[in-house]
Amino acid sequence: LIVHSLSGCPRATSAMKKAKLSGEQMLTIKQRASNGIENDEEIKQLDEEIKELNESNSQMEADMIKLRTQITTMESNLKTIEEENKVIEQQNESLLHELANLSQSLIHSLANIQLPHMEPINEQNFDAYVTTLTDMYTNQDRYQSPENKALLENIKQAVRGIQV
Numbered sequence: 001l002i003v004h005s006l007s008g009c010p011r012a013t014s015a016m017k018k019a020k021l022s023g024e025q026m027l028t029i030k031q032r033a034s035n036g037i038e039n040d041e042e043i044k045q046l047d048e049e050i051k052e053l054n055e056s057n058s059q060m061e062a063d064m065i066k067l068r069t070q071i072t073t074m075e076s077n078l079k080t081i082e083e084e085n086k087v088i089e090q091q092n093e094s095l096l097h098e099l100a101n102l103s104q105s106l107i108h109s110l111a112n113i114q115l116p117h118m119e120p121i122n123e124q125n126f127d128a129y130v131t132t133l134t135d136m137y138t139n140q141d142r143y144q145s146p147e148n149k150a151l152l153e154n155i156k157q158a159v160r161g162i163q164v
Contacts, residue, residue, distance in 0.1 A: 105162045109161070109162060110129070110159070112158075113154055115133070116148075
């Protein structure tokens, strides 16, 4: 016996009757199928968001690496500047010490030479004394009198031995 269609086959007919689904079952299957499609869309959307987050994270990591490099460079520069400042401070201390020694030598050398209208040189009037001396040497044309010339010569003799 040759059967060309399932409709004529008694076994197929009973199987099809058993396979018939109720409307409720069909609705459930359709909902599941549409949920699956929606889930696929959600999964695609989530995959896209994950991709964007990964790209954003990669960019942030690159920015952090740049920032760390900049901070390291700045810290290194700061350390160099601090070391240079220490050297400058030491040089300044040395210069201040030399200046103090020079001031003491000048006070000692000029202790017996009194400038016109001034007390003998001491630590309290040192700046005014040096200003007056500077003015006398800068404007020698105003100090042409024999007394002033002698005074300038005495000052030259007094400071000749000071080592600068």
